């Protein structure tokens with residue numbers, strides 16, 4: 001009896017969930033494009049970043065060994081989802097942040113984040 005009810009609940013739950021999953025677009029991170037974007041946006045002008053050596057990069061904190069860092073700007077847990085939010089709009093988390101809002105799109109932020117974590 002309980003097992004039957006459980007099976008019914010689970011199958012109803014699955015039916016509700018499926019359309020969301022199918023509708024969602026999945027963007028596969030592209031590390032190579034991320035590196036190109038990091039270069040194009042001039043992140044290296046302010047940051048020391050592994051693999052980007054053309055600029056002095058001493059205005060913002062160094063982004064070397066990024067995957068080992070625990071926090072973003074000392075505030076957000078260093079996870080892909082939070083890093084994407086930070087890259088798109090640093091001022092949303094720190095009103096007076098010297099990191100400019102560079103107008104980075106969601107897709108670009110995903111690739112840039114993937115590059116940083118790969119270094």
Ligand code: HEC
Nearest residue numbers: 041042043046059060061071072073074094097098099100
């Ligand atoms: C004009 C200089 C400047 C540019 C350009 C810039 N940043 Fe920043 N960035 C900063 C500063 C300053 C901080 C520290 C901000 C703070 O803590 O509020 C920062 C913080 C960060 C952080 C958090 C660092 C930490 O130690 O927690 C990341 C990640 C980051 N920037 C990535 C990037 C990326 C990727 C780009 C290019 C798309 C970029 N930044 C472009 C100045 C810049």
